[in-house]
Amino acid sequence: MCRHLAYAGPAEPLGDLIMAPPHGLYRQSWAPRHQRYGTVNADGFGVGWYADGDPVPARYRRAGPIWADQSFADLARVVRTGALLAAVRDATLAGADAEAAAAPFAAGAWLFSHNGAVAGWPGSLAPVAATLPPGELLSLEARNDSALVWALVLARLRAGDDEGRALTETVLEVAAAAPASRLNLLLTNGSTVTATTWGDTLWYLSRPGGGTVVASEPYDDDPHWREVPDRTLLTASRTDVRLTPLKDPGGAAAPALGPTDAFVSAKEPRT
Template sequence: MCRHIACLGPAEPLGEVLVRPRHALVRQSWEPRRQRHGTVNADGFGVGWYADDDPVPARYRRAGPIWADLSFADLARVVRSGAVLAAVRDATEAGADGEAAAAPFAAGPWLFSHNGALTGWPVSAAPLAATLPPAELLGMAARCDSALIWALVLHRLREGDPLGQALADSVTDLAAAAPGSRLNLLLTDGTAIAATAWGDTLWYLTEPGTTASTTTGSTGADAGRTVVASEPYDDGPGWREVPDRTLLVATRTDVQLTPLKEPTA
């Protein structure tokens, strides 16, 4: 269910990450190579990116398949960014939310995506939903498990939790409430990426930088590039698989992996 990707690095056209590579996200929408659940990701897609001197990302989302959207093809060709999060969706259940249910979800400086499914939805999630302030619960973007997971993560972010802690604590609570759930989460604020491997594949790629400028205000001749994705977009030797039950936190120059513990009964 779903494929997603986030990239931090020198500014480049969105298509260089999402379209051009042989097994890029666009191709993963109809021919993923390592997807364990579902076969085609045609139930919507979305791209979020950051521009120079603006911490609030832009988004482009649609309810249909990414390969059928000619406007996206033009957008990917000309829009440049050094911080991107994108996803193609395979819906767990049919719903009426359409574009609103397509990742990335967004609030303030953050972009978020969920690859997976919450076991026993929606009954299993009711106790966790009850912990949210009513206004945040009513403000959910869609009526799906991914939107609730985002609401839980967002609540922690607004309380001041760092990206990695917000994901790790949310996954622990969700796994305890709904054992057997698949909780691969992906989050960025344009300067760092946090992700969890919990029930599906996750990979990362790091490359040394050759460009001084980025889209988020940081500069330096050694600025690097980091990609975190459900699966590699090419067959290059630099890709590394993230072990299951792991939290990843990355910047343009560093990747840290931390094991996640199964919740106790």
């Protein structure tokens, strides 16, 4: 469906996180190693990043494959950031929204991506969509499931929920309305990264020099990458990662996390 990545840590070029790694997001656009649904992510891509002193992120999005955009390759070589969210897209359904359908979606300081698909779209979420104000529905950036899921998350954020609660409540609401949906959500505000696993893969890397990477799959073979269990909420800062099991709407809880999985600090020595 897509591959996505978020980073918070010391500033470095976009390309060091997206283009340069041997199995980075750039290569995942045509040769992912852990993708369970779909094989080629060529239906658009996007990157959002934060500049020093500006809480509102910039975005670069295109409707075509990332490997065909030489302008982005040049930009990624020189633009540095301490936080980003990037995604390459494999569209669930063909549409006319072009780059507007490509993550990351944005509002204020937030960047958002959805890896997965809503089962039975669009009919399955009609009752859920009706809970949003008409103005928000009419102003959706794209007519796809990810844009509506983002609208549901954003409504909760604007109502005062923190990032973890906003993602959790949205996943549970959508999963109850549309069972068998895949809802790996990724959100950053430039300082923290929040994500869910619900039907697809997610990994994280706490780097010893500072910085946390959260991604659909590892971008290299560093043995310190850790896979996040399904049905889990991940909350990460530049130094710490916390994992919390999510409860299925049907009443079943995710498998309990081990004590070493529940909390990881990048400041601690790693073996």
